[in-house]
Amino acid sequence: MKKPILIVGGIFAGVLLIRLILAFMIPEFTYESYFHLRQVEHIVETGVPFYQDPLSYGGRELAFLPLFHYLAALFSLVFPVPLVAKILPNLLTALLVPITYLISKKITGHEHGSLLAAFIAGFLPILYFTSGFVVNTLFLPLIFTAIYFHLLIEEGAKSGDRNLMKYIYIYAIIFFILCLTSPLAAIMLIGLGIYALLSFVEGKKIYREEVEVILFSIFLYVWVQFLFFKKSLLQEGISFVWQNIPSTIIAQYFPKFSLGVALVLVSIIPFLAGAVVVYRSLFQLQNQKSFLLISLVIATSLLTWLRLIRFRQSLAFFSVVLAILFAAFYQDIERYVQKTKLSSNLQRYLLPITILILLFSTVLPAINTALLQDVPSSEEVQAFIWIRENTPPSATVLATLDEGHLVTYYGKRKNLIDDRFMLVDDVEKRFQSLTSLFTTKFRTEALELASQYDIEYFVLTPSAKEKYQLKKEFPYITRRCFDTAYQNETLIFKLKCRLGPTENE
Amino acid sequence: MNKHRPQNDYPYFNHLLRYQKIYLCGLLMLLSALSLFSNYLQEKPLLMGGESYFYLSSGQPDPSYQPLTLFFRVIPDQLAYLFPPLLSVGIILLFYSLAQKINIPEKKAFLIVLFYILTPTFIFTSLALSSYSLFLLLTLCGANVLLLGTKKKYFALLPFLLASWIDTFSALLLLGGLAVYFFPVKKSKERFPIILLVGIAAVLVLNAAVLKSPFFLGPFTVQHKTADLISDLGSFSGVGIFAILLAIIGLISSWQKKNVPLLLPALAVFIIAYLFNTHTVFFLSLLIVILAAAGFVDLVEQSWSLPFLRNAALLLLLLGISFSAVAYLDRLSGYPPTAVDQKALEWIQRNTKEETAVLSAPENSYYIAYFAQRKPVFSLHQDYQHDYQLSRDIFSAFYIDELFPLLEKNKVSIIYISGEMKRQLPAQQEFLFLLQNERFKLLYFTEDAEVWSFEAKQ
Structure with missing residues (x-):
């Protein structure tokens, strides 16, 4: 293979093109993206993120790491925010292609396998939420870049490479940026811890430079998280890890492991190939360069099993690792085929056959995932824009949990609840109230809850109807107490009356 | 080297x-x-x-x-x-x-x-x-x-x-x-x-x-x-x-x-x-x-x-x-006892009988004993498991049928609700909600602290 860089570049360009086409095919963003969009717009206007949000939950404090938002805001100084929100995440995710190639090449030294790994990384279904403007799109390329530099450090320490200091400085900078991007950088730390333990058990030497880098990483991570999440830690204690998610829906974010879901989202070939490599490496540990990756797999599995990281996030990370490990799998397959007495034709066609299988098993599911993303419809968005133009600025609007960010972003009004649960004292109670407001048949209950939270407008989108199995409108709607302020596929009701003592006739 | x-x-x-x-x-x-x-x-x-x-x-x-x-x-x-x-x-x-x-x-x-x-x-x-x-x-x-x-x-x-x-x-x-x-x-x-x-x-x-x-x-x-x-x-x-x-x-x-x-x-x-x-x-x-x-x-x-x-x-x-x-x-700087706690507890000392038993969060027991000079219901250092469970039973009771027997058994006549308790306990249910019952009377309040009386059954 003469020009692997050109091929990697070609895969990157192809992946980026397909991602952008899919992204622009769907005009809207995923529901959670609107929180980040709002933050970016606020940074562009004022230079700082919204840590005191007057609209979410009717007014609350937020705690999050802002680097992703600042990066997007930087580009938004030149380009419109929605355009940056479409392009940037897809560009960042597409960067996983060259990063995966570099890591695979470092571990296996096998050209074909590394290129295939890069190809797989470009088409992992779990990463094909092309309309998602979320932190994970920056987190994944950063953590794998950090892993790559850690591998360079390990190799540099072993061989006394003159560039070792340069690798360490770059690693330190990348890890610092990673700590400012997402608390999930803990995966790297736990992985490094397991790596150190595995190395100790297997009698593999850990170089002094590696130990120093690991120690530095731990201290830096703890310090940054402590700075940003001090209040969350104080208020929620150890359960801060579960982000104050209401107990009734925590299973959605931390579901039990489902093999079927994993196979669909990771795609079957890399999943099976990775599982084989992990199994063999764990018990044979022949390829010591995979130590770190195997450790990261163990770390992710452990955290997922303990329900300390969300299933989708762990699966995204896991899938990229499996893509990298595919290179080792392919290398073993190629060696095996060469050793056997199979015809030389089969040996010659192994690569094209593999590419063909991968095309069908990863590309098609990836595109399918992108087309089936859960985004609000244009009509629903119009309804929320209507709210902004036709309701008082201090109004509170009832919408589903997912639509909470649409209320604040498009509607610029207060919501009852959204999916940023941290630092909210009464989140359980609010969630119960939300469920009651969408399911109760009793007007008095609805009016009481509306009065408690000052809700004036009730939004019922087709998505909400489907979620709560409502046929037409809220069961407690009456002309006496509610005006239909907006009517389309989405309905918006304005509350006219309040609970009070009965008047004597 | x-x-x-x-x-x-x-x-x-x-x-x-x-x-x-x-x-x-x-x-x-x-x-x-x-x-x-x-x-x-x-x-x-x-x-x-x-x-x-x-x-x-x-x-x-x-x-x-x-x-x-x-x-x-x-x-x-x-x-x-x-x-x-x-x-x-x-x-x-x-x-x-x-x-x-x-x-x-x-x-x-x-x-x-x-x-x-x-x-x-x-x-x-x-x-x-x-x-x-x-x-x-x-x-x-x-x-x-x-x-x-x-x-x-x-x-x-x-x-x-x-x-x-x-x-x-x-x-x-x-x-x-x-x-x-x-x-x-x-x-x-x-x-x-x-x-x-x-x-x-x-x-x-x-x-x-x-x-x-x-x-x-x-x-x-x-x-x-x-x-x-x-x-x-x-x-x-x-x-x-x-x-x-x-x-x-x-x-x-x-x-x-x-x-x-x-x-x-x-x-x-x-x-x-x-x-x-x-x-x-x-x-x-x-x-x-x-x-x-x-x-x-x-x-x-x-x-x-x-x-x-x-x-x-x-x-x-x-x-x-x-x-x-x-x-x-x-x-x-916000750790108890606060000025409000002291004020409310000193009011209890001036306005209640000496043999009164005062109910409050278990941590407040020692402030009650000192400032109010009254017997607190809980003494965590003596029998932690029992008192902790009792406090949970009392403060998480949903109904008066659950609550009143506990209060009567422990001869509670005065209840001190501190600001911290109001922040931690749910307002619309359990203990704070049950204070609306006629057998409880609000005797004194200052800022976010309250003193209630509980009328035992005759």
Whole structure:
């Protein structure tokens, strides 16, 4: 293979093109993206993120790491925010292609396998939420870049490479940026811890430079998280890890492991190939360069099993690792085929056959995932824009949990609840109230809850109807107490009356 | 290769090391003064914490032979706030004296004291009365006198015997520690160790069997196993996250230096004691501080291949420990008893009968006993499991059928709802909601505290 860089570049360009086409095919963003969009717009206007949000939950404090938002805001100084929100995440995710190639090449030294790994990384279904403007799109390329530099450090320490200091400085900078991007950088730390333990058990030497880098990483991570999440830690204690998610829906974010879901989202070939490599490496540990990756797999599995990281996030990370490990799998397959007495034709066609299988098993599911993303419809968005133009600025609007960010972003009004649960004292109670407001048949209950939270407008989108199995409108709607302020596929009701003592006739 | 720079290259640090006693005692006094001044400005009682008022209160249901209780029968309560910071300064000075005698390196001694001052457990005990703090002072005093040698070591009997008066656990610790020191370590064949150990054992037995001293003193607050150890998780005791990280490093380096026979048993004992009673976090925190100091020294003295990373790591650690301490001090200003608590409880004292039983959150019991001079329903230090369960049953009762029998059984006639209780308990259900029943009457309110009466069935 003469020009692997050109091929990697070609895969990157192809992946980026397909991602952008899919992204622009769907005009809207995923529901959670609107929180980040709002933050970016606020940074562009004022230079700082919204840590005191007057609209979410009717007014609350937020705690999050802002680097992703600042990066997007930087580009938004030149380009419109929605355009940056479409392009940037897809560009960042597409960067996983060259990063995966570099890591695979470092571990296996096998050209074909590394290129295939890069190809797989470009088409992992779990990463094909092309309309998602979320932190994970920056987190994944950063953590794998950090892993790559850690591998360079390990190799540099072993061989006394003159560039070792340069690798360490770059690693330190990348890890610092990673700590400012997402608390999930803990995966790297736990992985490094397991790596150190595995190395100790297997009698593999850990170089002094590696130990120093690991120690530095731990201290830096703890310090940054402590700075940003001090209040969350104080208020929620150890359960801060579960982000104050209401107990009734925590299973959605931390579901039990489902093999079927994993196979669909990771795609079957890399999943099976990775599982084989992990199994063999764990018990044979022949390829010591995979130590770190195997450790990261163990770390992710452990955290997922303990329900300390969300299933989708762990699966995204896991899938990229499996893509990298595919290179080792392919290398073993190629060696095996060469050793056997199979015809030389089969040996010659192994690569094209593999590419063909991968095309069908990863590309098609990836595109399918992108087309089936859960985004609000244009009509629903119009309804929320209507709210902004036709309701008082201090109004509170009832919408589903997912639509909470649409209320604040498009509607610029207060919501009852959204999916940023941290630092909210009464989140359980609010969630119960939300469920009651969408399911109760009793007007008095609805009016009481509306009065408690000052809700004036009730939004019922087709998505909400489907979620709560409502046929037409809220069961407690009456002309006496509610005006239909907006009517389309989405309905918006304005509350006219309040609970009070009965008047004597 | 040792890459240490010559000492002349660190003039400020050397100056700090040379005058560390002055600087660190000054830092301690400053931190204590700031907290006391903050309490003064908020018109709060200067002394904080349930344990403090446990010793000051003469309204305890059982006679207490705690040294501090006896001490404050002589010393006026108005001077009580001076005792904790003076005790802490005494501990530091005695530690320095001991460190000199047993050749603890200057740097390590500095770090142990610095981390001690910045650790939340010890920040709190420099502002609140603590028997374990007194135990530490007496033990250090005894150790210093013991190492004087010749006949003067017999004077060590007094502080050691006093130290064994606190509770059975600390007496056993003292007994075990001295036994290990005299026999496996020093291999002493003198009479004095036997006299000392027999004396301590006798006090221990007398205290436990005759004076009914508890095995563990406390707890004086509701226990949370994780949060009580790591102050950054919201409690008012324990150590910071960075101290724990450093302690782990200290433990690993001690393991490598084969100091494990001393450390592991101590760690095991303190952890087990902590799991039984989180009030013993004092001892666990002390061990963590010592290990953290050892870990820090190890990080400094190790020759790093990457000096840049070393400097960054050490800076992060020092910043982290400092931030933790500052954040803790900031939170401490809101720690009870507040001015509102004092006002409401003094109202209860002026306006209710002496035999009244007052219901409130378990942590408020000691303030009720002191300020209101009334019998609290809960006494966590006496029967923690029972009182904790009872408090949960009462404050999470949904219906009056569940609540009233509990109140009548415990002869509750007055209920004190503090601002903190209003923030923590649900307003629309359970106990606060049930206060709307006609058998409860609001007698008094001030700011966010309320006093209610409960009418027992005739």
